[in-house]
Amino acid sequence: MDPRGKVTISRTLDVDDSSVFMASLVAIRLQRNDGTVLWENDRPSSTFYLRSIMFKFTKETQTTVAALKAGISREIETLQPTTLKKVKIVHELMMTMIDGKITSYLSETSTVVCDICKAKPTQMNNLESHNLRDNDEEMYQYGLSSLHAWIKCMECLLHIAYRLEVKKWSCRGDDKDKIKIRKSAIQRAFKEECGLLIDVVKQGAGSTNDGNTARRFLKNKATTARITGINEQLIENFYVILQAIASGERVDHTKFSIFCNETAELYVKLYPWYYMPSSVHKLLMHGADIIKHFGAIPIGKLSEEAAEARNKDFRHYRENHSRKINRIATNEDIFHNLLLSSDPKITSLRPRMTKQNVLLLSPKAKELLHLSTEPEELEFINIESNLENLQNSSDSE
Structure with a gap:
């Protein structure tokens, strides 16, 4: 996808649509250098925050996986920090949404x-x-x-x-x-x-x-x-x-x-x-x-569940919400639907879900965890105000 937001579809011949390989990313948290958390994803296993990077109609073979992994690794290495006014955001990516x-x-x-x-x-x-x-x-x-x-x-x-x-x-x-x-x-x-x-x-x-x-x-x-x-x-x-x-x-x-x-x-x-x-x-x-x-990152937030759930969305968008006039138009509509359904701003407007995972855990499972006694108070809607506060503190310093 180019900087203007236009989806770029490569033209290939003799494509077999029976298999599709998808790559996605999920934002986990935004934190300062001192470890202070400004925002944390409360639904990391939901497709609402799953941003699609690419999909390709190809079989899942060792050669295909190695080639795509090498390409994504090169992109990660050349990834530049995001700058908002005087605040610089450095990205750290982890490749955990995969199966055995x-x-x-x-x-x-x-x-x-x-x-x-x-x-x-x-x-x-x-x-x-x-x-x-x-x-x-x-x-x-x-x-x-x-x-x-x-x-x-x-x-x-x-x-x-x-x-x-x-x-x-x-x-x-x-x-x-x-x-x-x-x-x-x-x-x-x-x-x-x-x-x-x-x-x-x-x-x-x-x-x-x-x-x-x-x-x-x-x-x-x-x-x-x-x-x-x-x-x-x-x-x-x-x-x-x-x-x-x-x-x-x-x-x-x-x-x-x-x-x-x-x-x-x-x-x-x-x-x-x-x-x-x-x-x-x-x-x-x-x-x-x-x-x-993974240190302070809970292993449960690095699950592949969202990526697995996305497969059903892909089939649904392709069958019911895409133009069938040609392959390019179909794939454009699929990708647009994937991006719209996981847009962070749209997701921030959805009703917040009460976190009950801890309440449903067995006593023995709770003994294996570092449970926080502090209430959940980090929401996506606060991310802009948190960045503004960070900007103000930077100006005062």
């Missing part, structure tokens, strides 16, 4: 291998060897992918439940039939008792395993434990950990590390035959280090 698949592309590892310590599936349950491996601390910058963490933890417990009769990580022959029968029984029980569609493939759109399903699955620990046969304490521990990282509050990385280690030990003690998935391993064994890496 993108992270594996960036680390050039398989999705079943830990991108931080490079542990293979057969090494995941060997907790004693964890401290002996070197960690690639550069990978901390990509965050924890807190939305996908819910889904991956649920799927991990489900796959254990399917295999409880055979107690094997890799199954063949008759074992596959036993797993299939048990899986059907578990799916039927969740549908009848909870109204949840578990692990059901949707035509052309993945499966029914989404964030909301995972939250209900883990929250109703007693029902889930009874249906699946999974240890109830392990289900609760996963729920506490995921609540903490998704809360948007600062996590005490020391307490979090201890709790995650206890959960990992419980997992290995109960189900040593099922290798911990790389996503669960990353959460339990490296989660505290990643949280510590």
Whole structure:
């Protein structure tokens, strides 16, 4: 997009519209050099603040991801400060709105291998060897992918439940039939008792395993434990950990590390035959280090949830709110709608939402957080007055 606000669309031939790759950014906070916060985003996981940078009709391959990441990194390096009168605003960008698949592309590892310590599936349950491996601390910058963490933890417990009769990580022959029968029984029980569609493939759109399903699955620990046969304490521990990282509050990385280690030990003690998935391993064994890496920025504010929700908006705008006269006009209308729906000024006029995340947290999750006793008083509408006060203080000095 050029400085006048006109969208620039590149002309390409033989474009396949079946896949689209999007890049976006979300403003997290505005603060002074001394750390004083002038404004903070109270809805970082909402599309209302998700500013689209680009979209491209291409498949999500390692080559594509590497090329786009390199291009965005070059733009970040050449990004100039924004000056308002005498106030200079320096931008610091973090690339955390990605999932495990993108992270594996960036680390050039398989999705079943830990991108931080490079542990293979057969090494995941060997907790004693964890401290002996070197960690690639550069990978901390990509965050924890807190939305996908819910889904991956649920799927991990489900796959254990399917295999409880055979107690094997890799199954063949008759074992596959036993797993299939048990899986059907578990799916039927969740549908009848909870109204949840578990692990059901949707035509052309993945499966029914989404964030909301995972939250209900883990929250109703007693029902889930009874249906699946999974240890109830392990289900609760996963729920506490995921609540903490998704809360948007600062996590005490020391307490979090201890709790995650206890959960990992419980997992290995109960189900040593099922290798911990790389996503669960990353959460339990490296989660505290990643949280510590981001310092004062709560890990929950760096979620990829807004970017995932934007995919539905993209389809809606393309189908219902774009001109179909040619490809250029269609893409222009899509991009304009993406920008309008996330305009900060328009968002500031929307009714403010009461923050209830902390009230809904379990007591154990609250113990892992640095909870502030001060009321929320930072709103987007105050950003102009805060900058004006900053300008006045600068003039007086």
